Amino acid sequence: MSSQSLREKSSPLLFLMPAILIMAFILLVPIIIGLRLSFFEWLLRNVSDDPIFVGLRNYIELFKSENFRTSVAVTIRFVVSVVVIEIVLGLVLALLLESGLKGLRFFRTLFVLPIMVAPVVVGVMWRFMYNPAYGKINYFITSMGFEPVGWLSDPNIALTSVIIADVWQWTPFVFLLALAALQGVPQDLSDAAVVDGANYMQKLLKVKLPYIASIIGVTAILRLIDAFRSLVVIFNLTYGGPGVSTEVMSLHLYKSAFVSQRLGLASAIAVLLLLLIILLSLALIISSLKNKEK
Amino acid sequence: MIMSLLTMKRRQQLAMVLRYVFIIIFALIALFPIYEMVATSLKNEVDAFSIPPKWIFKPTLKNYQAVLFEGKFFTYFFNSIVVAITSTVISVAAGALGAYSLARFRFTGKKLIVLGTLLMRMVPPVILVVPIFLLYNRLGITNARMSLAMVYVALNLPFNIWVLRTFIMEVPKELEESAQIDGCSHMLTFRKIILPLIAPGISVASIFTFRISWNEFILSLVLTNRNTRTLPVAVSLFLTDTGTEWGKITAIATIIAIPAFIFTFTAAKSLIMGLTAGAVKG
Numbered sequence: 385m386s387s388q389s390l391r392e393k394s395s396p397l398l399f400l401m402p403a404i405l406i407m408a409f410i411l412l413v414p415i416i417i418g419l420r421l422s423f424f425e426w427l428l429r430n431v432s433d434d435p436i437f438v439g440l441r442n443y444i445e446l447f448k449s450e451n452f453r454t455s456v457a458v459t460i461r462f463v464v465s466v467v468v469i470e471i472v473l474g475l476v477l478a479l480l481l482e483s484g485l486k487g488l489r490f491f492r493t494l495f496v497l498p499i500m501v502a503p504v505v506v507g508v509m510w511r512f513m514y515n516p517a518y519g520k521i522n523y524f525i526t527s528m529g530f531e532p533v534g535w536l537s538d539p540n541i542a543l544t545s546v547i548i549a550d551v552w553q554w555t556p557f558v559f560l561l562a563l564a565a566l567q568g569v570p571q572d573l574s575d576a577a578v579v580d581g582a583n584y585m586q587k588l589l590k591v592k593l594p595y596i597a598s599i600i601g602v603t604a605i606l607r608l609i610d611a612f613r614s615l616v617v618i619f620n621l622t623y624g625g626p627g628v629s630t631e632v633m634s635l636h637l638y639k640s641a642f643v644s645q646r647l648g649l650a651s652a653i654a655v656l657l658l659l660l661i662i663l664l665s666l667a668l669i670i671s672s673l674k675n676k677e678k
Numbered sequence: 679m680i681m682s683l684l685t686m687k688r689r690q691q692l693a694m695v696l697r698y699v700f701i702i703i704f705a706l707i708a709l710f711p712i713y714e715m716v717a718t719s720l721k722n723e724v725d726a727f728s729i730p731p732k733w734i735f736k737p738t739l740k741n742y743q744a745v746l747f748e749g750k751f752f753t754y755f756f757n758s759i760v761v762a763i764t765s766t767v768i769s770v771a772a773g774a775l776g777a778y779s780l781a782r783f784r785f786t787g788k789k790l791i792v793l794g795t796l797l798m799r800m801v802p803p804v805i806l807v808v809p810i811f812l813l814y815n816r817l818g819i820t821n822a823r824m825s826l827a828m829v830y831v832a833l834n835l836p837f838n839i840w841v842l843r844t845f846i847m848e849v850p851k852e853l854e855e856s857a858q859i860d861g862c863s864h865m866l867t868f869r870k871i872i873l874p875l876i877a878p879g880i881s882v883a884s885i886f887t888f889r890i891s892w893n894e895f896i897l898s899l900v901l902t903n904r905n906t907r908t909l910p911v912a913v914s915l916f917l918t919d920t921g922t923e924w925g926k927i928t929a930i931a932t933i934i935a936i937p938a939f940i941f942t943f944t945a946a947k948s949l950i951m952g953l954t955a956g957a958v959k960g
């Protein structure tokens with residue numbers, strides 16, 4: 385009997401053990417290593433030497449560094465632009481497809497495709513599209529009579545090019561979530577509005593949007609987190625260039641570690657990025673809990 | 679009266695047509711870059727670079743031949759397959775076990791584990807690059823396919839636990855209770871009752887894990903060498919190498935995208951379930 389109850393007690397942990405061990409060893413331990421390393425100076429090329437403790441010097445250096453501040457500014461411009469554009473476009477698309485349209489299933493499947501494509505492939509694809517000599521985008525633009533654009537070579541435009549690629553890939557995600565939310569709007573609610581004489585706009589603003597607002601909010605935070613994490617498309621599309629005009633924080637982190645070879649400084653960037661993401665994640669968790677209570 | 683009814687109908691028809699026009703424009707925008715990539719991979723050099731573009735061309739497999747039979751394509755392809763499949767199997771198995779525990783048992787520290795898992799899900803891979811590189815170096819396990827696969831196992835675990843947990847919670851408890859009265863252990867109940875019933879969840883988790891592992895770039899770039907490198911890294915190096923061999927580059931990129939095409943057209947329902955699970959449900 386007692387061995388039976390012992391087994392009862394230990395089994396939840398036994399079932400969890402593989403997952404916990406793997407996550408502890410490969411996610412938690414490295415995060416702690418990184419946190420510690422952010423207080424040290426350690427060069428990749430002298431990685432056999434011992435790291436030197438420098439206290440907060442890496443963080444102070446970051447706040448003074450022009451390059452880091454630029455990367456923060458670039459990141460914020462990138463993140464805000466993509467999230468706003470994707471939410472608006474995705475919502476419009478969802479409203480267009482929402483009801484009474486034949487082929488909804490087909491279009492919905494079609495819009496999943498960009499999300500599925502590997503970020504590396506997205507980078508390759510758009511790099512070819514933006515190519516000044518034989519890219520199709522400049523071909524379309526010039527055949528309509530406009531001047532060709534230096535999509536990847538003009539420091540004032542490169543960030544826009546990166547934003548377009550991200551909007552292309554992730555608007556469908558917002559669309560899918562908005563569509564799911566709209567299909568959850570109770571039919572009697574919108575019928576009642578029609579009976580009361582509401583036109584389409586009124587129905588949209590007074591009934592539908594308030595109903596789906598919370599899901600759109602969660603979607604926005606999800607996209608926000610993802611946009612702060614995004615790296616691979618930019619890595620392969622511009623590698624941060626021209627100059628540092630598209631160097632987002634995550635790319636700055638990578639370059640600090642593997643180009644400048646300063647592992648401590650890179651770790652300090654990692655800690656700041658992680659803090660930001662934890663804050664956003666907590667906001668996400670709280671707002672989805674609120675949704676659940678409703 | 680009849681007139682106004684007619685115009686009303688007209689207006690609705692017009693609105694419908696306009697909606698289709700918009701949707702088709704959006705669909706063309708969504709598809710064009712993908713089409714362009716695939717088409718370029720099937721063009722010979724002259725057709726690929728001609729301006730005005732050749733919309734109608736004679737497809738050739740020359741680029742694919744070059745990619746497949748020159749260089750180390752098969753090594754990279756094999757690495758990608760091994761890493762993606764291994765990490766999918768382990769991550770989904772460990773995730774399902776963990777999810778069962780979190781869905782069905784009460785124990786101290788459970789809330790902490792759930793919250794921790796949710797937070798872990800958001801950790802950007804780039805943050806792990808430096809510490810895992812150092813950790814693996816210290817342990818002498820860099821440049822091994824299995825070491826890379828284990829990172830992907832860990833990165834996907836939070837999502838898998840979380841998706842599978844929602845599926846398990848929907849299984850009626852009575853089924854397990856009657857099995858346990860018949861003397862089944864938890865493990866047996868899990869295998870014989872839970873697993874078959876959450877098969878759709880297993881497929882969502884497997885597709886997403888496979889996708890992340892197959893597509894992942896930055897960790898693979900740092901943690902592999904020329905023998906263990908995966909396809910995304912290979913194509914990226916191609917990109918910086920020459921910059922002109924677009925035929926070959928788009929051919930490899932298309933090959934990388936094949937699983938994405940297959941999943942989209944065979945398992946769209948699972949994909950949409952997995953993508954929307956985060957916000958709409960749970």
